[in-house]
Amino acid sequence: MSNLELVNLTKKYGETTILNRISLTVRNGEFVSIVGPSGSGKSTLFRLIGGITSPNSGTIKLNGKEIIGKRGFISYMPQSDSLLPWRSILQNVVLAAEIAGRKDELEAKRMLERAGLKGYENAYPHELSGGMKQRASFVRSILSPQPVICLDEPFSALDEFTRLDMQKWLLAMWNEHQRSILFVTHNIEEALFLSDRVIVLSARPASIKKEFTIPFSRPREEALVLSEAFLEYKKRIYQELRAANG
Structure with a gap:
């Protein structure tokens, strides 16, 4: 059974559609990253999952149970500590x-x-x-x-070397405890280094533009980010983001 399941989520504020029919799953013990243009609704998605606000349509299920508008079912870590x-x-x-x-x-x-x-x-x-x-x-x-942790750009304020150390530490802790993680970042390299899958959102109204399954074995070493295969995936995701920005 998938741990977290979002089906056809649509969210509007007034006449403005923020999210348009978003469907994705995060399986047990999986690390999934979301990248997308600024203002595409990534934080809004976390507010929906956390029960802080409700969608206009669609469903959110955790282990098969509806959790729309219900708080306390996921662990949420925002950008600030x-x-x-x-x-x-x-x-x-x-x-x-x-x-x-x-x-x-x-x-x-x-x-x-x-x-x-x-x-x-x-x-x-x-x-x-x-x-x-x-x-x-x-x-x-x-x-x-809670079985699912949502991380909203937790390392964005850190310098490059501290950020890499934190990424490696996060992977070590995640590997030990095997929680399901949904991770939002603007950094393609970070998404690739950490994730099992990377999901690219379109510009607002956000929909899922592309999903990449990341093939790199674990544990992941720092040298991976300089490999030809890693750089090729980085290029592909970058091209999708450029297209998403129009």
């Missing part, structure tokens, strides 16, 4: 599990150590760098009980 400044890092990462009644500080401390944050458990967000805060946010997502 969204850590609560009055809670320590440990208190922040156990928050989602705490709300669900599944708080486990021992596991949280183990995860923070894996994230390179050992010794920062009692620190506060303002004491951490941008990359450290993003790692803490992702640990919180992993510790939440």
